[in-house]
Amino acid sequence: MDHINWFPGHMKKATDSIKKSLKLVDLVAEIVDLRIPVSSRNPVIDTIIGQKPHLMILNKKDLADPRENDRWTDEFSKRGHEVLRVDSLHDNVTKELEKAGRRALKEKFKKDREKNIENDRIRMMIVGIPNVGKSTLINRVANKRITRVGNKPGVTRQNQWIKTGGNFELLDTPGILWPKFEDPKTGLHLAFIGSIKDEIMDKQDLAFELLKVLQKQDPKILEERYGITTKDKTTLQIMEDIAVKRGAIMRGQEIDYERIATLILDEFRKGVMGRITLEKVEDYV
Numbered sequence: 001m002d003h004i005n006w007f008p009g010h011m012k013k014a015t016d017s018i019k020k021s022l023k024l025v026d027l028v029a030e031i032v033d034l035r036i037p038v039s040s041r042n043p044v045i046d047t048i049i050g051q052k053p054h055l056m057i058l059n060k061k062d063l064a065d066p067r068e069n070d071r072w073t074d075e076f077s078k079r080g081h082e083v084l085r086v087d088s089l090h091d092n093v094t095k096e097l098e099k100a101g102r103r104a105l106k107e108k109f110k111k112d113r114e115k116n117i118e119n120d121r122i123r124m125m126i127v128g129i130p131n132v133g134k135s136t137l138i139n140r141v142a143n144k145r146i147t148r149v150g151n152k153p154g155v156t157r158q159n160q161w162i163k164t165g166g167n168f169e170l171l172d173t174p175g176i177l178w179p180k181f182e183d184p185k186t187g188l189h190l191a192f193i194g195s196i197k198d199e200i201m202d203k204q205d206l207a208f209e210l211l212k213v214l215q216k217q218d219p220k221i222l223e224e225r226y227g228i229t230t231k232d233k234t235t236l237q238i239m240e241d242i243a244v245k246r247g248a249i250m251r252g253q254e255i256d257y258e259r260i261a262t263l264i265l266d267e268f269r270k271g272v273m274g275r276i277t278l279e280k281v282e283d284y285v
C-alpha cells in the first residue's frame with residue numbers, strides 16, 4: 001500500500017494531446033482539490049505548459065476546511081500564482097472565471113494593445129488530475145450538461161471545446177496523472193479523494209489508511225460522525241467499532257470489512273464527515 005505506481009497508456013496519450021493543444025489556447029487553468037492541494041498538482045503540467053500564462057483554480061472549497069482554504073489561497077498567491085477559489089458544484093463561477101482569466105492574461109492584453117491588436121477573446125484550457133472537477137466547472141460555465149461528469153477518475157476521454165456564448169472559450173481535457181509519485185503519501189491521498197481507480201487498489205487497506213490519517217489528525221471527526229470513542233484504540237478497533245455502529249456485520253457476527261471500507265471512503269469523498277483538509281500549508285513550506 002505504500003507505493004502506488006500507475007500510469008496506464010491513455011494517460012500518456014492525454015498528456016501528449018494537452019501538449020498539442022497548447023498552441024490553440026491563451027492560458028492554462030490548472031484545477032486542484034483543496035483537500036489535497038499539493039498531491040493534486042501534477043508536476044508534469046508545469047513542464048508541459050512552460051511560459052504559457054497560468055491560472056490556479058482551487059476547487060471543492062466546500063469539502064475542505066475553510067481556515068485552511070484561506071491559508072492555501074494566500075500561499076499560492078505568495079508563490080506568484082493567479083488564484084481562483086471555487087465550489088464548482090454550487091457556485092456560479094462564470095464571471096469569476098473569466099475575470100481571473102483576464103487577470104492572468106494582463107500582460108498579453110497589454111502587449112496586444114500596444115500593437116493595436118483588438119482582441120479580448122480568451123481561450124482557456126482546463127487541466128488537472130482525474131476527478132478534481134474539470135468537467136463540472138465547464139458545465140457550470142456553459143450552464144448546461146455539455147460534458148460528462150462522475151465521481152470517479154477517467155470520465156472525460158478526450159479534449160473537447162466548449163463555447164460559452166461570449167468571448168470566452170474553454171477546452172476540457174481528460175485528467176492526467178504522472179508516472180511516478182515521489183512521496184508515497186501522494187498516491188494514498190489521491191486514492192482517498194477518488195483520483196485513482198478503486199479497482200486497482202485494496203479498498204479495505206485504503207479505508208484503513210484513511211482512518212489512520214484521520215485518527216492522527218483529528219479523531220473528533222470520527223467520534224462525532226460515528227458516535228464512537230477513539231482514545232487508546234488501534235485503527236483496526238476504530239474500523240470495527242464503526243462497522244458495529246453501522247451494522248456492517250455478516251452472519252455469525254463477523255465484521256464485513258469490505259462493506260465498512262466502502263462506506264468510510266464514500267462518506268469521506270462526499271464530505272459528510274465534515275470539511276477536511278488533509279494537506280496543510282505548514283507541512284509543505
Ligand SMILES: Nc1nc2c(ncn2[C@@H]2O[C@H](COP(=O)(O)OP(=O)(O)OP(=O)(O)O)[C@@H](O)[C@H]2O)c(=O)[nH]1
Binds near residue numbers: 090136148156
Ligand atoms: N462538493 C463538490 N463536488 C465537486 C466539486 N467539483 C466537482 N465535484 C464533484 O467531483 C466529481 C468529479 O467531477 P468531474 O467534473 O467529473 O471531474 P473531472 O476533473 O472532469 O474528472 P475526469 O474527467 O475523470 O478527469 C463529481 O462527482 C462532481 O460532482 C466541488 O467544487 N464541490
Ligand SMILES: [Mg+2]
Binds near residue numbers: 135
Ligand atoms: Mg472530466
